[in-house]
Amino acid sequence: MASVDLTVMGAGAWGLAVAVACARRGAHVRVIDPHGPAAGASGGIVGALAPHVPEQWNEKKAFQLEALLMAEDYWADIARLSGADPGYARTGRLQPLADAAAVARAEERARGADDLWQGRAEWRVIAAPGGDWTPASPSGRLVHDTLTARLHPRHATLALARALEVLGGEITREGLPEGPVIWATGVAGLDEMSALAGKAAGTGVKGQAALLRPRGFDASDAPQIFADGLHAVPHADGTVGIGSTSERDYDDGAATDAQLDALVARARGLCPALAEAEVVERWAGVRPRTRSRAPMLGPHPFRENAFIANGGFKIGFGLAPLVGEVLADLVLEGTDRIPEGFRPEASL
Ligand SMILES: Cc1cc2nc3c(=O)[nH]c(=O)nc-3n(C[C@H](O)[C@H](O)[C@H](O)COP(=O)(O)OP(=O)(O)OC[C@H]3O[C@@H](n4cnc5c(N)ncnc54)[C@H](O)[C@@H]3O)c2cc1C
Secondary structure: OOOOOEEEEOOOHHHHHHHHHHHHOOOOEEEEOOOOOOOOHHHOOOOEEOOOOOOOOOHHHHHHHHHHHHHHHHHHHHHHHHOOOOOOEOOOEEEEOOOHHHHHHHHHHHHHHHHHOOOOOOEEEEEOOOOOOOOOOOOOEEEEEOOOEEOOHHHHHHHHHHHHHHOOOEEEOOOOOOOOEEEOOHHHHHHHHHHHHOOOOEEEEEEEEEEEEOOOOOOOOOOEEEEOOEEEEEOOOOOEEEEOOOEOOOOOOOOOOHHHHHHHHHHHOOOHHHOOOEEEEEEEEEEEEEOOOOOEEEEOOOOOOEEEEEOOHHHHHHHHHHHHHHHHHHHHHOOOOOOHHHOHHHHO
16 A cells, blocks of 8 residues: 555545545545445435525534535536536425415525525525425425535445545555544544543434335426425435434434334325335435534544544535535645534534
């Protein structure tokens, strides 16, 4: 093995996004993961890249907006480099509104989006258009936003891995770390951080998801639907990712069970096109959630010449492009632009 400039532990979306950002700047990067790329939470099938509501602005929402706005160019470039399709498209999102109060709140948020989204995307209240891809909405109105995008998490992670190799990086299941080490080991990394700190720095939150194929309806360019906590995310290949459960207590992070059956049943009631959809895959993974719920980025508090990139929780793919850049700034240039609330100490 050739000598490298830095090492990334973990070949999920965050480790690979950091590795790609560093490799682009000329660093020779080694990624070590005993399970290979996309083995953890990043091997999933949902892929909603959705904004927080445009109100009560804070550094987390601002960071996420910047990440979502850079995503289109970012994933196009990963596709070009890797020759693989991450499945990205900015197809927008529909959300039903329960009653007049919800409509009024959504209209207020539309004004917030006009201010906060810099004219780059819209949040509008529209009349429900009807048809096979319209969710039931008691008010007859829907929120339609044009910022939300989709990608296929597993394909996107494998595309990142390929892009890294094209940039001269190496991915190995075992090997020795050299140079600065970036720990991007997902829920295992949070467990380890908790052990080092002697208190809980974060935990895993299991999620179960399914991939459906609508019968006789092509949803591939349709906006995703977010209704009653349920995401329905149409992918380029015509399948629709459905997610997810949120489980703090679990024995097997990779097992699916009756909770997923219930989710699929709810998804079939979401809109006519999904009523008879076939289940083509069932999947479960464990999201890394820090104690503060914010990402955990920065110098590793317990290790020399080491950094951490963890805590993607439910929006890891939405944040990944900017996480990569911010860590590359810090590790390679010594430029620190990490939001205060994202520092490891915020969860310790
Ligand atoms: C059901 C579900 C639905 C989701 N839906 C969405 C969504 O719609 N949109 C969105 O943006 N996000 C979503 N997420 C969240 C997203 O998947 C995660 O935030 C993201 O994948 C985290 O990436 P990661 O690289 O930090 O962790 P992981 O992908 O878990 O990667 C960590 C890697 O570290 C490796 N590792 C562990 N220990 C070591 C070690 N000691 N040395 C080396 N390597 C090690 C593991 O093998 C693993 O490959 C969802 C997650 C789940 C579970």
